Amino acid sequence: xxxxxxxxxxxxxxxxxxxxxxxxxxxxxxxxxxxxxxxxxxxxxxxxxxxxxxxxxxxxxxxxxxxxxxxxxxxxxxxxxxxxxxxxxxxxxxxxxxxxxxxxxxxxxxxxxxxxxxxxxxxxxxxxxxxxxxxxxxxxxxxxxxxxxxxxxxxxxxxxxxxxxxxxxxxxxxxxxxxxxxxxxxxxxxxxxxxxxxxxxxxxxxxxxxxxxxxxxxxxxxxxxxxxxxxxxxxxxxxxxxxxxxxxxxxxxxxxxxxxxxxxxxxxxxxxxxxxxxxxxxxxxxxxxxxxxxxxxxxxxxxxxxxxxxxxxxxxxxxxx
Amino acid sequence: xxxxxxxxxxxxxxxxxxxxxxxxxxxxxxxxxxxxxxxxxxxxxxxxxxxxxxxxxxxxxxxxxxxxxxxxxxxxxxxxxxxxxxxxxxxxxxxxxxxxxxxxxxxxxxxxxxxxxxxxxxxxxxxxxxxxxxxxxxxxxxxxxxxxxxxxxxxxxxxxxxxxxxxxxxxxxxxxxxxxxxxxxxxxxxxxxxxxxxxxxxxxxxxxxxxxxxxxxxxxxxxx
Numbered sequence: 118x119x120x121x122x123x124x125x126x127x128x129x130x131x132x133x134x135x136x137x138x139x140x141x142x143x144x145x146x147x148x149x150x151x152x153x154x155x156x157x158x159x160x161x162x163x164x165x166x167x168x169x170x171x172x173x174x175x176x177x178x179x180x181x182x183x184x185x186x187x188x189x190x191x192x193x194x195x196x197x198x199x200x201x202x203x204x205x206x207x208x209x210x211x212x213x214x215x216x217x218x219x220x221x222x223x224x225x226x227x228x229x230x231x232x233x234x235x236x237x238x239x240x241x242x243x244x245x246x247x248x249x250x251x252x253x254x255x256x257x258x259x260x261x262x263x264x265x266x267x268x269x270x271x272x273x274x275x276x277x278x279x280x281x282x283x284x285x286x287x288x289x290x291x292x293x294x295x296x297x298x299x300x301x302x303x304x305x306x307x308x309x310x311x312x313x314x315x316x317x318x319x320x321x322x323x324x325x326x327x328x329x330x331x332x333x334x335x336x337x338x339x340x341x342x343x344x345x346x347x348x349x350x351x352x353x354x355x356x357x358x359x360x361x362x363x364x365x366x367x368x369x370x371x372x373x374x375x376x377x378x379x380x381x382x383x384x385x386x387x388x389x390x391x392x393x394x395x396x397x398x399x400x401x402x403x404x405x406x407x408x409x410x411x412x413x414x415x416x417x418x419x420x421x422x423x424x425x426x427x428x429x430x431x432x433x434x435x436x437x438x
Numbered sequence: 439x440x441x442x443x444x445x446x447x448x449x450x451x452x453x454x455x456x457x458x459x460x461x462x463x464x465x466x467x468x469x470x471x472x473x474x475x476x477x478x479x480x481x482x483x484x485x486x487x488x489x490x491x492x493x494x495x496x497x498x499x500x501x502x503x504x505x506x507x508x509x510x511x512x513x514x515x516x517x518x519x520x521x522x523x524x525x526x527x528x529x530x531x532x533x534x535x536x537x538x539x540x541x542x543x544x545x546x547x548x549x550x551x552x553x554x555x556x557x558x559x560x561x562x563x564x565x566x567x568x569x570x571x572x573x574x575x576x577x578x579x580x581x582x583x584x585x586x587x588x589x590x591x592x593x594x595x596x597x598x599x600x601x602x603x604x605x606x607x608x609x610x611x612x613x614x615x616x617x618x619x620x621x622x623x624x625x626x627x628x629x630x631x632x633x634x635x636x637x638x639x640x641x642x643x644x645x646x647x648x649x650x651x652x653x654x655x656x657x658x659x660x661x662x
Binding site for chain 2: 157160161162165168169172244245246247248249
């Protein structure tokens with residue numbers, strides 16, 4: 118057996134995921150029942166049972182979301198700590214790229230959290246009305262979230278099972294460092310253009326939120342998220358590490374850098390998720406000032422944090438990296 | 439005011455359905471006083487709880503002031519109950535250690551009314567229930583009849599149109615029971631809709647317009 122499964126972090130992680138899987142399985146069948154039989158105008162025993170069940174599902178979804186968010190942070194911490202037993206890995210970057218399942222798993226985890234956050238927002242709006250107007254839509258969203266959990270469980274097992282401890286993995290400098298003749302930035306950008314795009318998109322998002330333009334907000338948010346990933350890895354990260362050759366999205370989540378990576382990525386995804394949810398509920402003709410405020414705050418925090426490292430380095434050393 | 443269609447309430451015990459309420463159909467008009475008469479265990483309290491939104495039926499329609507009360511989400515149910523329904527319980531259910539005036543204010547807290555306004559409304563309700571002279575007393579310092587008046591004040595504080603009383607005289611002596619009935623008469627004259635669940639024979643001698651609905655083993659006897 119792969120000795121990875123004897124690791125304490127992995128045991129705790131898999132046990133927690135197993136519990137969530139079972140809860141999700143139970144919720145899955147209850148949700149299917151609601152989608153098939155819900156009829157609010159009916160006063161039958163079955164319908165009244167479904168109404169009670171919808172409360173149970175809300176509670177389950179809240180629990181799943183809370184645990185998933187915690188487990189995401191724990192997962193990142195776990196793969197970072199596994200870097201000492203996986204040959205070649207210096208941080209989570211090497212561990213996550215140990216096989217092809219790693220990045221897919223991380224991506225699915227993020228989408229799952231987003232889906233449950235969307236469900237909880239819809240649920241909150243739905244319960245403010247008297248006749249559950251969003252019941253069907255939110256139930257479909259919940260179903261998608263539950264299916265993502267099943268996918269995530271498969272990817273969890275596939276990922277951990279396929280880590281071969283006899284095969285060295287690449288460290289972050291090999292994965293993200295300068296490869297001769299290869300520009301790692303998207304759309305053929307250089308660092309200068311990347312930063313111009315980064316700050317321009319930031320301003321665009323703020324403006325689009327102020328102008329209540331849903332389409333512009335969605336497009337600029339998604340673009341900003343993509344650009345930000347590259348900006349953090351290939352520019353801002355180097356100022357966090359104070360080393361121009363150190364390019365890694367994971368090392369900044371280590372103790373040496375005061376776990377700042379969690380705040381950097383946390384604020385970025387917070388802005389992205391809450392912003393997109395604001396757009397989606399806007400399309401359903403609902404408005405939420407709270408979501409807008411969270412999006413703006415997260416965005417400002419993210420950009421400020423990234424820029425602060427650059428300014429701090431410059432004021433400390435008198436030059437840029 | 440209250441419209442009940444084909445209401446059923448059962449519990450599943452060892453796979454068997456035990457019916458507490460069985461095919462209840464009942465119509466109560468606005469301003470009516472209905473005495474729900476039945477022995478202990480007949481289902482009176484369960485029926486009253488369902489009308490109050492404190493319990494949910496197993497099936498059937500329950501409309502209170504046009505709202506399907508058993509289907510309202512919790513948030514709406516709480517505010518609906520706080521604004522539209524006043525409940526007088528058998529055991530008073532006053533908060534110990536808290537003055538009668540503060541007890542009377544409790545339904546207003548859920549409504550989000552400001553403290554000043556809530557205090558004024560509580561005073562008015564205590565006056566209406568003839569217990570304003572004991573406003574600063576706590577329940578432990580009051581007699582049964584006085585506690586019941588305090589409970590009535592709490593039930594009236596939000597000026598609800600529907601008053602539900604569950605065995606209101608069960609813990610009162612005859613004199614206090616008659617006093618309570620007098621208060622009910624005054625409320626009836628104010629146009630309130632009143633439903634009293636009781637097996638007290640005193641309610642068979644009411645001297646104001648009322649209707650008696652008998653319930654036995656979970657079913658209404660005769661028409662509702």
